[in-house]
Amino acid sequence: MSRLVINNLHSYYGKSHILNGIDLAVESGEIVTLLGRNGAGKTTTLKTIVSIVKAQQGVILLDDENLVGKEIYEIARRGIALVPEHRGIFGILSVEENLMIAINKKSPWAVEDIYQMFPRLKERRKNGGNALSGGEQQMLAIARALVNNPKFLLLDEPTEGLAPVIVDEIVKILGQIRAAGVGVLLVEQNLSVCEKLADKHYVVELGEIVYQGSQTEFSKQDDIKNRYLAV
Numbered sequence: 001m002s003r004l005v006i007n008n009l010h011s012y013y014g015k016s017h018i019l020n021g022i023d024l025a026v027e028s029g030e031i032v033t034l035l036g037r038n039g040a041g042k043t044t045t046l047k048t049i050v051s052i053v054k055a056q057q058g059v060i061l062l063d064d065e066n067l068v069g070k071e072i073y074e075i076a077r078r079g080i081a082l083v084p085e086h087r088g089i090f091g092i093l094s095v096e097e098n099l100m101i102a103i104n105k106k107s108p109w110a111v112e113d114i115y116q117m118f119p120r121l122k123e124r125r126k127n128g129g130n131a132l133s134g135g136e137q138q139m140l141a142i143a144r145a146l147v148n149n150p151k152f153l154l155l156d157e158p159t160e161g162l163a164p165v166i167v168d169e170i171v172k173i174l175g176q177i178r179a180a181g182v183g184v185l186l187v188e189q190n191l192s193v194c195e196k197l198a199d200k201h202y203v204v205e206l207g208e209i210v211y212q213g214s215q216t217e218f219s220k221q222d223d224i225k226n227r228y229l230a231v
C-alpha cells in the first residue's frame, strides 16, 4: 500500500506563477481525478509531480520520501509514470518493440498479460506505432507505462478525441488497473468517464484546489460543476 501526497505545491513557467499551492493525495488502488477549465493548471500539476516542471515550493511525498528536487528518471524509477496527452510512443517501432523497450523485469505485467488486457494491441503487435489509430496509440501508451511496473499512473486526457466505443474500452482498462492496486491520477475532460470511474475528485482553478470530495459528494455538486467545469 503506497500513498502519493502533494502539499502546497508551487511551480512556474519563467516568471508566470502557475501552481499556487496544490494539495492532493492518491492511494494505491484508487482513481482520483484532477478537473478544471483549460489553463487551470492540471497538466502542469502532472508535469511537476514527475519533475518535468520543477517544483519551487512544497512537498511531493511518496510514502515517506520527498521527491522534490529529484530528477525525472529518479521519479520514474520510484514507480510514478506519466502518460502524456500526446502519448509519446515511438512511431518507427512496432507495438511489441514499444513494449519491449519499456519492460521492467520486476513488473507483474508481462507482455502476454498486456495482450490479454488489450486484445487490439495483440492484433496489431507487428504494426508500427505510426500506423495505429488514436485509440490504439492511447492503449499502447498506457500499456507501456504498465510494463514498467508503476505504483502510480498519471494520465493526461486519455479519452480525448476517441470514439465512444474506444472510450468504453479505456474505462474498462482503468478499472482493471485500479483492481491491480495501482493508484491513478486522472486529468480528464469527459465528466461522465470521471464520474463512472473515480473514487475522489479534485477541482483546480488558477493553480489552486477549490474543491475536493468523494464521488458520492461530487455527484450532488451541480454548483461546482457549473462554476468551474463549464458543464
Ligand SMILES: Nc1ncnc2c1ncn2[C@@H]1O[C@H](COP(=O)(O)OP(=O)(O)OP(=O)(O)O)[C@@H](O)[C@H]1O
Binding pocket: 013, 016, 018, 036, 037, 038, 039, 040, 041, 042, 043, 044, 045
Ligand atoms: N510551456 C509553457 N510555457 C508557459 N506557460 C505555459 C506553458 N504550458 C502551460 N502554460 C500556461 O500555464 C497555465 C496552466 O496550463 P496547463 O497546461 O497546466 O493547464 P490545464 O489545466 O492542463 O489545461 P489544458 O486542458 O488547456 O491543458 C496556462 O495559463 C498555460 O497557458
